[in-house]
Amino acid sequence: MKPSSYAHTYSIIAIDAEAGEMGAAVQSHYFSVGSIVPWARAGVGVVATQALVNAQFGPDGLALLEAGHSPREALAKLLEADEGRAYRQVALLAPGQAPATHTGETCIAEAGHVTSTDYSCQANMMLNDTVWEAMSQAFDAENGPLSHRMLTALKAAEYEGGDIRGRQSAAMVIVRTEATGRAVDDRVLDLRVEDHHNPLTELERLLAVHQAYRHADAGDAAMETGDIRRALEEFRTAEDLQPDNLELHYWHGVSLLNAGRIDEGLAILGEVVSRNRNWLELTLRLPDAGLADFDEKTLGRLREL
Numbered sequence: 258m259k260p261s262s263y264a265h266t267y268s269i270i271a272i273d274a275e276a277g278e279m280g281a282a283v284q285s286h287y288f289s290v291g292s293i294v295p296w297a298r299a300g301v302g303v304v305a306t307q308a309l310v311n312a313q314f315g316p317d318g319l320a321l322l323e324a325g326h327s328p329r330e331a332l333a334k335l336l337e338a339d340e341g342r343a344y345r346q347v348a349l350l351a352p353g354q355a356p357a358t359h360t361g362e363t364c365i366a367e368a369g370h371v372t373s374t375d376y377s378c379q380a381n382m383m384l385n386d387t388v389w390e391a392m393s394q395a396f397d398a399e400n401g402p403l404s405h406r407m408l409t410a411l412k413a414a415e416y417e418g419g420d421i422r423g424r425q426s427a428a429m430v431i432v433r434t435e436a437t438g439r440a441v442d443d444r445v446l447d448l449r450v451e452d453h454h455n456p457l458t459e460l461e462r463l464l465a466v467h468q469a470y471r472h473a474d475a476g477d478a479a480m481e482t483g484d485i486r487r488a489l490e491e492f493r494t495a496e497d498l499q500p501d502n503l504e505l506h507y508w509h510g511v512s513l514l515n516a517g518r519i520d521e522g523l524a525i526l527g528e529v530v531s532r533n534r535n536w537l538e539l540t541l542r543l544p545d546a547g548l549a550d551f552d553e554k555t556l557g558r559l560r561e562l
Contacts, residue, residue, distance in 0.1 A: 265365060265382030265422070267414045268294055268305045269392055270348050270356065272375045272434065273403040278445055279350065280431030281305050282407035284456055286420045291428025291449035299443030300436030302328065302351035308364045308381045309344035311335075318349050328357035346370070348377040352434040367421075373397075378410060384418030391417045403431060404446060404464055411457055427456035429464070469498035473505055480512050488512060503529050507536055511549065519555055523562070530562045537562055 266285030273279070281295035281303050296304040296315030302322040306314035314335050321331035328349040336342040336359060343361040346368065350356040356377040358370045368381035371393045378392035395413035399406045407429060415424070431446040448463045450456040476491030492509035499505055507529045513522030530537045540559055543549035551559065 266290060266294060266307045266420060267378070267380035267383065267388055267392065267411070268307060268348070269376060269378045269396065269407050269410045270295075270303045270305050270350050271377075271396065271403060271407055271410075272303075272350055272352065273406075274352070274375070274434065276403060277434045278403045278431050279303050279352065279434050280403060280407065280429065280446070282404075282411055282427075282429040283307070284411050284415070284419070284424060284427040284460075286422035286425045288426055289449065289451045290426040291430070291451070295428055295430050297430045297432045298323070298436075299432040300352070300434065302349060303432075304347065304349050305377075305379065306345070306347045307379070308346035308361065308368070309341065311339055311341060311345055311347075314339075314345070314347050318347070322349065322351045327351070327354050329355070332357040332359055346379050346381050348372075348379050350375075350377065378414075380414065382421055383414075384421045388414045388417045388419065404429060408457070408461060408464065411460075415457060424454075424456055426451055426453065427460045429460060465498055466502075469495045469502065469505060472498065473508065476512065477508070480515070485516050485518075488516075503532060503536065507539075511540065511543065514551065514555065515549055519558070523558055526559070527562050 266283055268281060268283035270281045280297055283290050283294045293310055293312050294305055294307050296319055298319045301319055304315050304318040318331055318335055321334055328351055331349055343363040345361045346364050348356060348358040355374055356372050358372050358377045358379055360368050360370050364381040367383040367386040369389050370379035371389050376396055378389045380388045391413040392410040396406050396410040399409040428449045433443050436443050450459045453459045472491045472495035476488045479488035495505045506525055510522045510525030544551055
């Protein structure tokens with residue numbers, strides 16, 4: 258038996274049927290844990306494979322789920338074909354079905370898992386044997402979006418001592434429970450912290466940035482349909498979440514100009530340009546790209562910024 262990697266870690270796979278989302282979150286003292294432990298496919302399911310990792314459990318597990326096997330059946334087939342099953346830890350879930358999890362008897366202590374109707378928490382090489390239960394309790398007690406609940410579970414694991422070696426990387430992936438056939442819509446979130454002294458803090462920061470950009474994208478979509486009121490609400494929310502992000506302010510200002518709200522747009526762009534004049538040059542290039550239609554008066558006021 259030759260393991261592909263030694264991703265001793267803790268993770269959670271979970272589903273929010275009401276929101277139509279499912280995903281996985283993980284942290285480990287291992288470089289780029291997101292490239293090997295969590296696997297997810299919209300409309301199919303989620304797999305977390307760890308300990309002395311058989312990385313093939315990820316794609317093979319998703320293939321079995323897609324073929325119609327339940328998580329329990331898929332898990333049995335994965336383990337049956339793997340001589341190193343005693344060293345593995347793996348969990349699977351699929352929409353409308355209970356998760357299935359395996360912790361091999363020779364996984365390095367402390368190791369274990371807990372499953373519920375809509376999630377599974379698993380951990381190995383932990384400092385304490387309270388980690389997976391603490392994750393479960395934290396997930397159950399938390400409200401809000403799936404991303405927030407999974408992050409809370411990871412934090413609870415760390416509070417209980419986490420990986421006995423420390424911490425290095427983290428990741429979170431969320432996909433839709435029903436596939437749309439459009440990859441850009443099916444993958445809700447895919448974030449990785451590859452190498453960091455405090456990966457959960459960095460993951461939390463990235464989640465906030467991701468949320469802000471989702472609001473900005475919603476603002477752009479509203480502008481396309483002429484819903485100026487909603488667009489401005491979305492842009493303001495994005496800016497409130499990331500007040501130091503110049504790009505979020507910038508596109509808000511440009512959208513105001515395109516909506517004919519010149520004074521408001523110039524006020525925002527003036528602040529952006531005062532911090533980096535390259536944004537002005539970009540703005541003057543937008544008409545040639547078909548992304549703006551400024552009259553000569555507006556162009557003159559822009560150049561005065």
